[in-house]
Amino acid sequence: MKDQLKVTIVGGGSTWTPGILNAFVRHKDKLPLKKLVLFDNNLERQEPVGRYAEILFREQYEGVEVVYTNDKDEAYLDTDFIMVQIRTGGYPLREKDEKIPLQFGVIGQETCGPGGFAYGIRSLKDMIEMIRDIRERNKDAWVLNYTNPAAIVAYGLQRVFPNDDRILNICDQPINLLNSFAKLLDMDPDELEPKYFGLNHFGWFTNLYDQEGKDHLPRLKELIKGKGFLPADAEQRDQSWLDTYALVQDMVNDFDEYVPSTYLQYYIYPEYKAAHLNPDYTRANEVMDGREKRVFSECRRAYENNSVEGIQVVQNEAHGDMIISIAEAIYRNENRYYIVMVENNGIIENLPDDAVVEVTCLLGNRGPKPFHFGPVSTFYKGLLENQYAYERLTCEAFFEGSYTKALQALTLNRTVTDAKKARRILDALIEANKGYWPELK
Ligand code: NAD
Ligand code: G6P
């Protein structure tokens, strides 16, 4: 085990980066750094975060060299961990992803439905190029990718880099949910061992074992039915997230077997959701008016004060802690439970081998070791096969420049279903994504 690490954050100007920086400081004993690089293709956006990083490390984490750059050699050579969180097209395109489908009465969401489809095709191009840039310079670095829509990015990367076993695609929602379950159960999330299956943003918790082997999922379902459901960090959440968590109660009432990811509501209640989203003010607007403004103004305040004392760059620390603890689990070979994305290969017996599934794994220095799950029953298999086909066709539309596959993908998506509507949405998205998408013929 190396004494000290070089870590790079790609998407250094991300609104989530300051939270990750704070988490590095909290975890310095377990994940010791010698160098931290922020890399972004938009230097102007990254600069305030880079300056915040310099001050934070100077005050709270001495001896770490901090660099912010757009130089690929600086970012990727001799680096141990590369954490990736980019947003191709930025929030202005996220806003279009969300608003265009809503014009047709269809859900507009960052990662689900036509919005996630549009974002997926944009992300694939940049992510594939980035992994090539990284591997030209560094064969060994762990790439910890959070870039959304993670399901499509993960499937596409697996198709292009099938033998690369140091790319790990991860989402924080399973951990957010576990923290929220633990709060409702009045337990410590670290004592819960989850059993979970699905695709990213499309999965279910089937069991929640404590250290004695007792399953707390039955009790959790009753609590959700009786009291409703809130995120663990409810006081820091915008209203739209509270609404999203609240609908978990409806899903548990309707399908009592498991506890679903919040994201399943877009597929299970597409009409209700589409009717309750505001087509003029979507989550992208909420984020641009809230988190984005706050993060950058707090970074600026830090360098005007030349101190991070009293600066509030993050609303909650869970996201940064998760990202650092994943790197820690690999670096220290901790073999801790994480729910991450892996190639199926029989884990869920009755799903295709090449599906990228999200399941419980033990995470150590050879990567994730998934637990076998077994077959899933008809309702879940139907939903999963449908979503898998949509994700796969989206990637193939991108690889082959195929309009037909794009239309098939959108038609299959449970938020759309009607091919005439799918075509109108697709044509509008093609127009909006000029310069970001390959030509679809
Ligand atoms: P953001 O726009 O604030 O940050 C993205 C940054 O990436 C920007 O600074 C941008 O300039 C940079 N960038 C874009 N394309 C790039 C490229 N090709 N190379 C280098 N840098 C590039 O967005 P955000 O809201 O902070 O989110 C960042 C990403 O993290 C998104 O993909 C988001 O969906 C994802 N995310 C994932 C999870 C998860 O659980 N998996 C959680 C939170 C955020
Ligand atoms: C959760 C999901 C992420 C998603 C994020 C969106 O954490 O797991 O995949 O990007 O929420 O959050 P936002 O605040 O940008 O809407």
Ligand code: MN
């Ligand atoms: Mn996610």
